[in-house]
Amino acid sequence: MIRIDPRVMAFRRDRANDLEQLATFTNKRGIIINQNPSFKEAIRSLRDENYVFRDESGELNSFLWGYTIDRLSVVIPNVPRHTFPVVQQLSINISIKFTANWQDWQKMLDPSRQLNLDVLLLGKKKDASTCLSSFHLDKHLDPTPLHAPKAKATVSQTEKVVPAEAHPLYHIQFGSAKIRKEKEAGSLDLANSGNLFMDTPRLMHHPLDLVLGVDFLLSNYFPDAWDALKRDGPYISLCRKYQAAFWKPYIHAIARHWDLHRDRDCWNAKNVIWPNLL
Amino acid sequence: MAVKYLYLDDDPEQRVGQIARSLSIEGKLEVTYRPVSFFKPQIEQLIVPDWGFDGLLLDLRLDQEPRADGQKAEYTATTLAQFLRTKVYDQEAGIRDFPIVLCSQQSKIGMYEADMSSHDLFDYKFPKEDVEVRAKEISSNLVALVEGYQTITAAQGNWSTMLAYDTAQLDARIFSRFTNRSTPAATHEYARHLLKGLLIPTNELIKEAILAARLGVTTTADGWPRLRDEVFGAARYQGAFGQSWERWWQPEVNRIFESLCGTPIASLDAAERVTALVERTGLTELVAATPIELNHSTWYWNICEAYQAPLDPAEGFRLAGSEPTVWQEYDYISLKALLEQLHTTELHRPLHPDEVLRFEAIRENYS
Numbered sequence: 170m171i172r173i174d175p176r177v178m179a180f181r182r183d184r185a186n187d188l189e190q191l192a193t194f195t196n197k198r199g200i201i202i203n204q205n206p207s208f209k210e211a212i213r214s215l216r217d218e219n220y221v222f223r224d225e226s227g228e229l230n231s232f233l234w235g236y237t238i239d240r241l242s243v244v245i246p247n248v249p250r251h252t253f254p255v256v257q258q259l260s261i262n263i264s265i266k267f268t269a270n271w272q273d274w275q276k277m278l279d280p281s282r283q284l285n286l287d288v289l290l291l292g293k294k295k296d297a298s299t300c301l302s303s304f305h306l307d308k309h310l311d312p313t314p315l316h317a318p319k320a321k322a323t324v325s326q327t328e329k330v331v332p333a334e335a336h337p338l339y340h341i342q343f344g345s346a347k348i349r350k351e352k353e354a355g356s357l358d359l360a361n362s363g364n365l366f367m368d369t370p371r372l373m374h375h376p377l378d379l380v381l382g383v384d385f386l387l388s389n390y391f392p393d394a395w396d397a398l399k400r401d402g403p404y405i406s407l408c409r410k411y412q413a414a415f416w417k418p419y420i421h422a423i424a425r426h427w428d429l430h431r432d433r434d435c436w437n438a439k440n441v442i443w444p445n446l447l
Numbered sequence: 448m449a450v451k452y453l454y455l456d457d458d459p460e461q462r463v464g465q466i467a468r469s470l471s472i473e474g475k476l477e478v479t480y481r482p483v484s485f486f487k488p489q490i491e492q493l494i495v496p497d498w499g500f501d502g503l504l505l506d507l508r509l510d511q512e513p514r515a516d517g518q519k520a521e522y523t524a525t526t527l528a529q530f531l532r533t534k535v536y537d538q539e540a541g542i543r544d545f546p547i548v549l550c551s552q553q554s555k556i557g558m559y560e561a562d563m564s565s566h567d568l569f570d571y572k573f574p575k576e577d578v579e580v581r582a583k584e585i586s587s588n589l590v591a592l593v594e595g596y597q598t599i600t601a602a603q604g605n606w607s608t609m610l611a612y613d614t615a616q617l618d619a620r621i622f623s624r625f626t627n628r629s630t631p632a633a634t635h636e637y638a639r640h641l642l643k644g645l646l647i648p649t650n651e652l653i654k655e656a657i658l659a660a661r662l663g664v665t666t667t668a669d670g671w672p673r674l675r676d677e678v679f680g681a682a683r684y685q686g687a688f689g690q691s692w693e694r695w696w697q698p699e700v701n702r703i704f705e706s707l708c709g710t711p712i713a714s715l716d717a718a719e720r721v722t723a724l725v726e727r728t729g730l731t732e733l734v735a736a737t738p739i740e741l742n743h744s745t746w747y748w749n750i751c752e753a754y755q756a757p758l759d760p761a762e763g764f765r766l767a768g769s770e771p772t773v774w775q776e777y778d779y780i781s782l783k784a785l786l787e788q789l790h791t792t793e794l795h796r797p798l799h800p801d802e803v804l805r806f807e808a809i810r811e812n813y814s
Contacts, residue, residue, distance in 0.1 A: 179808035186801060196773050197618070400701050402661065402748030403776075405713040406761045409746070447714065 171221050173231045178218055180271045181234050185215035187407060188236070191380055194404040195387070198394035200243055202383070211236035222268055225283045225310060233282065235268030238379060240289075245390050248292075254300060256292030261390055263288055265379055277418045284308035284339070286382050289351060299353055304343040306377055309336040339419070340371035375419050380411040381445075388445055409447045416446075450593045451499065452478045452548075455489070455527075456506040457520055463506070466550070466575060469582045476586050483509045483520045489527070494534055494542050501593040503531075506575075507551035507559055524549055525559075528568040535633045544600070544634035546570045546592035550578075570638055591691035592638075598687040599637045609637060610645075610686035616698055617651060618774045641687060649749065649776040652684055652694040660747040660757030661700065662724065663717030663735050670732035678728055679703055717745035717757070738762075739781045741813070749776065753784035753793050764806060765799035766790060786813055 173181075189212060192203035202208060214220045215234060222233035241263045248259045264287040273280060286306040293299060346366040348354055359366065377385055387395040398404045439446050452470075456463045460480055467480040479500070483489060492498065505524035513519050528547045535544045549572040551559060556574055559565065570592050573585050602608035606622050607615075614622065624640065625632055645652050655675065659666045664674065682699035683689075704712050708723040715723065721735040736757045738745055744759035751758050752766060763779030771777055777799070780790050785806060790796055798806060 175808065179805065182804060182808075186805075189801075193773075199618075400711045400713055402713040402746065403760045406744075406746050406748070406759060410761065 170219070171229060171231045173218055173221065177232060177234070177271050180274070181215045184234055185212045187380065187410075188212050188215070190403070190407055191383060194398060194401060194407070195383065195394070197401070198391075198397055199246075200387070200391060200394055202241055202243065205238070205241040207237060207239040208241055211238055224268065230270075232270050232272060233268050234271050235283070236265070236379065237267075238263065238265045240264055247393075249390065252292070254292075254294060256300065257295055258293040260291050261288065261386065262291060263382070263386065265382060267378055275414045275417075277421060279338075280415045280418060281308055281376060281378070283310070284376060284378070286377055288386065289353075291353060299357065301348055301351060301353055301357070302344060303348050303351065304341060305345075305347065306339065306341045306374055306382070307371075308339055308376065309371075334368065334371070336371055337373035339374055339376045341374040342371050343369050345369055376415045378411060378415055380407060381415060384408050385445060405447055412447060449473075449475055449477045450501050450590050452476070452502045452504050452589055453498075453500040454478050454480045454504040455483045455509065456480065457483050457509045457512040457514070458506065459512070463575070466578050469578050470586050470589065472586050476590050478504065478589075482514060485518075485520060486522050486527075489520075490530060493531060494540055496541050496543065498542075500545070501596075502546040502548065502589060504548045504550060504589070505569075507549055507555055525562065525565040525568055529565075532568060532633075532635060535635065536630070544596065546589075546596055546638070547635075548572065548589060548592065550575050552576065567639055567643075570635070570642060588691045591688050594690065595641070595687035596634055596638060599634050599641070602637075602687075604631060604637075609641065610684075611689075612684075612686060612696060620772075621645070621650075621774050638687075642692070644772070644775075646688060646692040646694060648771060649778070650774050651697045653697055653700075654694060656750045656755045656757075658695045658700065660736070660750050661697075661712055662704070663715075663720035663745070663747060663757075664724070665734045665736045668732055668734040670730040670734075674724065674728065674730055674733060678707075678724075678730075713746075713748070717747055739783050741783045741786075742781060749779050751781035751784050752778050752796075753780055753787075753789035756781070764802045766794065767797045767799045782809075782813075786810070 188208070189203070192201075192208070195202050214222075215236065221229045221231050222235050224230045224233060243261050243263075245259045245261055248256060252259070264285075266283060266285045267281060268283045269281045284307070288304050290302040291299060292301070344366070345368050348366060349359060384395075384398075387398065449472075454463075454467050459482065464480050467478040470476065470478045483506075484492070493503070505527065507524045509520045509523055509527070511519065528549075531547065534540055534542060547569050549559065549569040551572070551574065553574040553576050556572075559572070571588055578585060599609050604625070606625070607613055621644070625637070644650075649657060653661070656666070658675065658679065659671065662674070662679075664671060679695060679700055682695045682703060684692075684694040684696060701712065704724075707727040708715075708720075710723075712720060717735045721733050725731055725733050735745070736747065739751055739754060739756050739758060742758055742762045744762050746759045746761075747757035749758060749760045749763060750756060751763065758779060758781050760777075760779055763781060764785055765777040766780055768778065778796075780794070780798070784790065785798070790798060
């Protein structure tokens with residue numbers, strides 16, 4: 170059995186506490202996320218000394234931490250304007266698969282090993298029929314990473330084909346053809362819906378783990394709750410901690426391209442360019 | 448007219464009469480000592496509609512000292528309090544609800560602490576030894592309790608009246624226990640929820656040390672009383688028990704701060720909060736609080752209960768106690784106070800079970 174370093178366990182317990190806290194803050198605003206079984210399991214696994222996380226190739230690695238949240242569903246209280254067709258009820262389903270090496274935490278390095286955040290929006294119309302919308306944020310896994318020796322070329326069915334389209338390392342893609350694979354899409358006649366499903370552009374986006382992902386979704390779909398949470402000091406502290414871990418290296422790496430170290434906040438970035446930045 | 452408390456004790460007047468005298472304040476509070484009777488005659492005295500007092504002060508162990516006839520009373524304060532609390536719901540008895548306060552010797556209070564099922568019976572408790580050092584504070588609480596009971600009774604179940612605040616602005620779950628009840632709740636039920644649910648734990652109502660922490664300022668600086676009373680005075684809690692349990696409404700504090708400084712408090716660190724306040728209020732004597740030793744963050748939101756000094760909860764350790772409800776917050780202790788064991792020696796509160804391992808993991812770095 171793999172023994173996990175006590176420092177790693179201490180780190181994992183801190184992250185479990187952070188997830189619990191996140192749920193406390195959203196619960197306070199009436200958004201209940203900790204009843205989802207995979208959310209509870211995520212916290213349990215992080216604290217479990219016998220639980221070892223697997224890397225993207227399925228290998229056990231005692232330095233990794235992460236979680237898998239499956240279809241965490243929350244009802245959106247106010248259907249956003251411009252929603253078409255008219256729906257009686259709208260809910261959001263959040264799924265996330267995330268792993269990272271604890272040693273990379275708050276370093277000037279890529280903060281994750283694996284990150285897939287899937288967001289599915291489910292509308293119920295008056296006649297009880299369903300309509301769907303979705304987007305996802307992915308970390309693009311380069312099949313031939315720079316630092317690893319190139320695998321011997323073998324023809325296997327699992328071998329990934331390097332896509333020709335631009336794949337920013339972290340990108341958001343809206344309403345792609347992926348929607349056809351959703352369980353809820355099974356009963357829908359998507360082919361004759363008048364929509365064209367295809368790979369939409371992969372928009373470069375900063376990474377979002379569960380904490381920052383929930384904050385991002387609250388800011389878009391639960392503006393009242395988000396407004397209240399912006400006044401909640403410990404919630405802000407929690408987000409700030411994850412922004413330092415995930416956004417600081419990302420933005421710094423991009424800014425380094427021009428090597429600009431002057432004019433701090435010259436454009437009021439915190440309030441104007443990026444309202445989520447704390 | 449002075450508020451009247453009846454004080455029942457099994458100890459003779461020579462020994463405890465001084466407690467009643469120390470707590471009494473001319474024209475404001477009269478505490479009358481009487482030796483405890485046997486259960487039936489005692490109850491008969493207390494459950495008449497006009498029994499002549501506004502509140503009851505009980506010694507915890509009424510059953511220890513023999514009376515003049517050599518016999519001991521056969522019950523404790525919890526038995527008596529439980530009987531009275533239930534009797535209030537007996538409409539035929541028609542008795543008025545009143546505050547019941549517990550006092551005991553420090554050495555015996557452990558028995559009360561252990562018996563958790565009795566904790567909801569009393570509105571307030573204090574050790575007898577404390578009367579010597581803080582009689583004024585205790586007396587003021589006794590008076591506030593009676594006035595609070597009057598406010599609650601007059602409010603007839605309307606929380607906005609009891610709190611002197613528009614409850615539509617608060618989380619409805621705070622009051623859910625009281626909605627759709629088949630029998631109206633007794634005054635003591637409202638009193639308990641108000642004291643133990645809203646005034647004692649941190650929630651939308653905050654105490655002075657937390658108000659100062661959130662504003663980023665030290666309470667010892669000259670500008671503090673003016674900032675508290677003149678600038679944030681409108682956020683002061685005016686509802687039941689508010690004369691003694693001084694609290695501020697966080698949503699009002701937010702509103703005042705944002706209208707002055709144009710940004711939420713939580714978006715600024717302590718130095719930025721104070722700079723903004725000084726600029727907008729002209730109170731140049733205000734001083735930003737420095738972190739407790741071993742802490743670094745100045746994004747204060749709570750306090751270390753041991754030092755009563757500001758901390759960022761992210762750097763604090765949660766204390767155990769009844770688990771906060773959705774609308775309440777944890778109490779914290781700083782690392783420094785924890786290393787000095789102040790949670791045990793001063794606060795008499797263990798660390799929250801989820802924090803024990805975290806503390807153990809870093810403890811040796813400081814040995």
